[in-house]
Amino acid sequence: MAVLAAALIAAGPARAQTVPQTLTLTAGWNAVWLEVEPVYDSGPNAGQPKSPQDVFTNPAIQVIATPKPLAGLAEFFGAAPVSAGTFNQAEWQQWKRTDPAGTNNLGMIFGNRPYLIQVATGTATFALPVTGKASFFRPTWTPDRYNLIGFGLEGTPSFDAFFGPSGGKHPIAKIFRLNATSGSWEHVTGTDPMVADKAYWIFSAGPSTYMGPVAVDFDHAITGRLNFGGPADAVPTGAGVDLLELDLKELVFTNLGTAAATPQLDLITVSTGPGNLACHVVRPAADSLSYTRGNQVDSAPGAGASAALGETVAPQATATLTLGAKRSGTFGAGGRTNVYRLKTGAGSLFWLPLSAFDSDSPADIAAVPGVATSPATGLWVGEVIVESVTSIVEDGSPSRPAAGSAPLRILLHSDAGGTVRLLSQVTLMQTKTADPAVAAVPVLVVDQARIPFFEGVKERNGKRVGLRLEAVAYDMPRKTDPASQSSGAGDLIDMIVAESTSPVTDWASGKNLYANRAAVTPAAIDSYLLFRSIRPPALKEIYATNLPVSGALGAGQSVQGTLTLDPFHRSNPFRHAYHQQHPRGPKITREVTILFDPAQPLTERLRGSFHETIQGLIKTDLELTGRIELRRVSPVATLE
Secondary structure (H helix, E strand, O other): OHHHHHHHHHOOOOOOOEEEEEEEEOOEEEEEEEOOEOEOOOOOOOOOEOOHHHHOOOOOEEEEEEEOOOOOHHHOOOOOOOEOOOOOHHHEEEEEOOOOOOOOOOOOOOOOEEEEEEEOOOOOOEEEEEEEEOOOOOOOOOOOEEEEEOOEEOOOOEHHHHHHHHOOOOOHHHEEEEOOOOOEEEEOOOOOEOOOOEOEEEEEOOOOOOOOOEEEEOOOHHHOOEEOOOHHHEEEEOOHHHOEEEEEEEEEEEEOOOOOEOOEEEEEEOOOOOOEEEEEEEEEOOOOOOEEEEEEOOOOOOOOOOEEOOOOEOOOEEEEEEEEEEEEOOOOOOOEEEEEEEEOOOOEEEEEEEEEOHHHOHHHHHHOOOOOOHHHOEEEEEEEEEEEEEOOOOOOOOEEEEEEEEEEEEEEEEOOOOOEEEEOEEEEEEOOOOOOOOOOOEEEEOOHHHHHHOEOOEEEOOEEEOEEEEOOOOOOOEOOOHHHHOOOOOOHHHHHHHHHHOOOOOOOOOOOOOOOHHHOOHHHHHHHHHHOOOOOOOOOOOEOOOEEEEEOOOOOOEEEEEEEEOOOOOOOOOOOOOOOOOOOOOOEEEEEEEEEOOOOOOOOEEEEEEEEEEEOOOOOOEEEEEEEEEEEEEOOOOEO
């Protein structure tokens, strides 16, 4: 668990790097293997996987289908040949471009997944470019069943060459491919070439971890990237003017085939922003007490300029390759990630993101003010004990001791870069896994729409359920940006434009300021809500999942943040949805400040003082003071 926690802390929100993949589609059914995960790069869904209509934009694409996990061959096809469209629809997630019955249940497109794509009859063969996030991926096989799966490939190795080293785990006689002409699943022969970006039905005879003729592994590979971090990893390599301090990591190659393999790395894309991350081959010196530095790994972004790693893996043997990362400058809160294509030299390819963060090095932390150290990373749950409050009945509103304690639960999360977020709710869950050999990874879910993509961590009445934590006293603000409140003609944005341009409007702070939709800003929406005496019918009940605050968690650190409840907020205490005299409340602003004690006697605990200023409840500011104690309940560095 300690090792897994360390891996999760390292897997912080590095700047997402996208890479291209091109799918070749023909008329009829196509079985494709999507290696990259297309995500939105901006807007309210930034960082989330895209929906099918935003990925498969060509109007000739009519249907997208992908099998649900753990579905067996009986749900899909029997004796070949069988049409690709004859499957048990209950075991598939599907999206249809035309869906009058409303049966679509495929909402997001994920990477490293198979998809069946139906293209309209008569459509000429075309290339569909897809850009998305890449991660290191090793297949997870459902034993004693057919698995719909594909592989990254270098060239077109034969099925015999690729699956021969599997030792009978994946017999050629039990592999099917989709015939593009007939639309039927047909047996392959051993001499047939495999094709990249295609998905095949492949049987797994018992449990399997097979990933190709050459297996690849490294520490915390389950996170999907090789993270260079931690000051203990930095060692001197080379001598004299060539001396460099490098963070070292190892790649392990096991060659299951009968021919030697020579791995290579091809740099595809690099992070933008400050700092630099370069990679070198490193070898132990003859005395085994020091290291020598070899050639620099490919440093020119773009496919094609692969660099040999200076290591040949003999047949039926394992070799360990050491890579050293040179970190120059600071990267900022998002860290830096360079994405490589790893060529095993035996036909298979893997994406290999290499990343590093400022929080990995004490020197870098000092150079970035407010960044917390790694022991603060994760989810913190605690209580605020209000001990004194402003009097509302005495002149001068002096602060008076509270008649009794009022514990309020509070949730705070710090990511690997030190950014702190206030939460109103979070569910502790874990990733799904189809292979017991691959451990589930803990996740923290704040977006309720993401819950179906994970599984619970506790057994209850025969089902796995998540652990939900809530802080009802700290509800999140409404999303009042134009993108969140837009829905087309007649929406809130149109109402604001109409009110602003009306010759008889009483909206003094907005009159003639917002002549069109493009002119409407979040400030305009806030002003309009203050102007309205009743709730606008087009106002959306969309709320933030978290609130970034300034400062950092840790001894002697402080945190400051502002919560806003608009007049029609679901938690506004003056508003009553069904009372005609209380259709709205005042705008309420809560400024929260937490100052942690310089000395923290207990690990995984943080204690400090609490102060909150509330505006809008009474005519003057309402001041609350007290103490706070937090306990870290999860080291997970990212929020889903």
